[in-house]
Amino acid sequence: MEKSASNKLDNNTEKKKTGTKQWIYAILASICCLLFVIWTGYWAVLILIPVIIDIYITKFIPWGAWRNAKNPHVRKILDWVDAIVFALVGVWIINTFFFQNYQIPSSSLEKSLLVGDFLCVSKVSYGARSPMTPFSLPLMQHTFPFFGFKSYLEKPQLDYKRFTGTGHIDRNDIVVFNYPSGDTVALNAQNSDYYVICMRDQRENVWRNKSAYGDVVYRPVDRRENYVKRCIGLPGETIEGRNDTVFINGKAIASPENMQLAYIVQTDGTPITEEMFSEMGVSKDDYMTYNENGQQVVRAFNPASIRVDSLTLTNLGFKAVNGTFGIAYQVPLTKKMIAELKSKPFVLSIFGRNEYLKAANVKRNTDEYDYVYPITYKQDYYAGDFPALWIPKRGETIKFDGDIDFKVAAYIRCIKNYELNDFDYRDGKVYINGQQADSYTFKYDYYFMMGDNRDNSADSRVWGFVPEDHVVGKPLFIWLSLDKDKSWLGGKIRWNRLFTSGNKK
Template identity: 65%
Template sequence: MGKEIRDKQNKSRAERPKPGIRQWIWCIVACVATIAFVIWTGYWAVLILLPVFIDIYITKFIPWGAWKESKNPTTRKILDWVDAIVFALIGVYFITTFFFQNYQIPSSSLEKSLLVGDFLCVNKMVYGARAPMTPLSFPLMQHTAPIIGTKSYLEKPQLEYKRFAGFRSIERYDIVVFNYPSGDTVATKHQSDDYYRLCAQDGWHAVNTNKAEYGDIIYRPVDRRENYVKRCVGLPGDIIEIREDTTFINGAKLENPEMMQLFYVIQTDGTQISTKVFEDLGMSMEDQNVIYPPQLLQANSDSMFLKELGLKSSDKETLLYQRVNMTKEMVDKMLQKPFVLSVTPWNKYINVLREKDPISYVEFTQTVYPVTYYKSVSMGDFPATWIPKKGETLVFDENIAYKVAVYERCIKNYEHNDFEYKDGKVYINGQQADSYTFKYDYYFMMGDNRDRSADSRLWGFVPEDHIVGSPMFIWLSLDSDKSGLSKIRWNRIFTKGNKNK
């Protein structure tokens, strides 16, 4: 009996086709790629794939494709589809996790550098791919499954943050894709609104108890939070400050991005600006829609006050167009129009008005980060603030209330410490603390469309564990203001994604 079994085994081995050159090449490629991946990531357990590849291509002890020999054609067809789908899902998961990811620009915060409707290929390797922190998730779904609306991931297990070797670190002016730091908590019926600003605006109790209005309050892991894209302006250890739309780093003036946009006030001699003039400047319909209706300025108004506002006096009635969103180049072109008398930065204009009538013009201010400390600051100003750096220490010796307001979220939410501030003293993990040493690097991100960007001025620093990657190129760009083939912005396809550095 034993002899018969051995004879069958020997016959089976003899009948196996010997691997050809093609199989040897595929086997070597697969094994080399596996070893390179292990060296890059340090995931030594992946080496278990080596004997699997050797058996698939060379030894063939395990009948990996035995189902293909089934006599039932229906079974073969079903299993053929299952095999293709599983292989595709594994491939997509592997590629989007470690190498590249698709991202669509949803808002105008980076206009004119990146436009609404741009589809980006994001390079995850440039800063080092981030190891999966929520590994059990469905590929191509950030946090919510379409149609059914359920979570596209399992919350457990949660793995510690780890980043593999990259080509370089983040540089100033880089456009960076990252997980929205303030998106750790979400009201399901207001997912586009910042939960913490909702609480500051409507009250914590209302947001957390009124499910009919706000829905369930859910927590999202770091890598399942919404993807954002902004330009890195402040690096770890920098002191950043914004005064009158000008950014200063460590006291030195920072050159603005080439395509940075601001709101302006345009004064004309009474001539109405046509839609075509705005279109010729390259202004989108979305930007045109935020322009206030032209305001009539009486003739022979107070000349001194007009000069403070940046306007010109006239013996005739003039028109003011407010919140006109333009780049410096667009401003220069607008000033060349014979009917334009002046163009003034919106923030300068509003700050002067607010000094004269603070109650009437409080609506034009923003509550900047952190919401517990600063109130009523224009978007063109931001107080001098130190950006935390890995290994550097914050000392709670003076201005403690300010430091708590600015850095509590970093210490508590991002670096996962118990944090309490009472009676003028700081307690970390139950112990009174005179200082704290940060374990992460942090970045200050801003949009080029400065007056229409929700960025670090509103929700704070971006921790290093939230960094996803850098836009590599635009593979498709669609203009929502147009239809048919004219929707496609052909001149942007396959152009670089990290523009105007």
């Protein structure tokens, strides 16, 4: 009898402990659900609280009844299905509202962020966006790998809404955002800006030539490619570029510490080796090219091959030694790298590529990176310069009372594509939503983004402003960094970058 009573007491104690744990889980899950509702305003989510209580406490519905299936194979399959569904839902919630992984694909932010850096991006920093394309597969931006079909359903599309964040975008913040010009994409030329292609090759040819450009598709805001740049201009400011210096409201601002520009490095004929480039942190993409045999070679040129006389070469910045001009390289450099190169005895001269182009009277609009926004408005500027441009701010009004051609070219995408108004410009007059308009008041804040690798970055100087509804988040830290120019046994993992800041000033 005593033993039976003891066993009964043990069983009651065990049940009591189990019940306490379930109550704790139910309370914590309900609190999290309630906090999420308060943060997002998604009141319909409150329906999950009765479900949570039933799962942990009342158990009216046999949620885990499949675990009692007699067939072990069925149980195993359902176990996997349960785990996969739970993981996908969890990843979707985390990616949508809290954090997201992002890999640096290009050198536009060298040396602040390197190609191969994997970033943890906080969506809470600027406030997470409400899902605009709610039915999409997690971990896939817009296309299902290997198969090539869309990873999302185009409908329904929800209105833009941003939840409360821990801060706001400041100047020099590195920001992840959806590429604004990525609203339209030629599928066979996805690495090129659709509007630049149309500018260069004519829109009719792009749509007609399926073999070269493929189908032209539209992508919703949150399904557009993710980009990362540094915020240089804030809403309501006027930004301008002169001689590689940025001016905000007429005053020069300090350049980022790791900003680099393209420079001409002239030597006495001594080649700069791959090892030397690697030691300075110059990636192969910046100094290597391919010869006619398809072999990778160092990109260099003989200044004397430029069809001008020696005096002109000297005026352009080159130096002659014993009647020869040696060899020259064009590479992106920071101030620190310039100082290091100048200490080499075989280096004759280092001068900015943009200075050289200006001395040679070469204007912009010569390739994809050199178009000046707005690209549909004819402008003549030298490399390193771009015109004064007002950045739209929510609640502020622009008047179409002068310089209308420029204003229409500069702000038509904001008014039409981003804020979804009908827009027409004819006979020198602006029509918005069918009515003649002498002004327009903006609904969104806009930002001007630039890369630190200033002469090798397609940014707001080419495609214009980033609307607030395109902002994804703020890089917190680098959790992995892989050097694509090195092998796994030869320093591929950049250990010194792991868990360092992802928002270097």
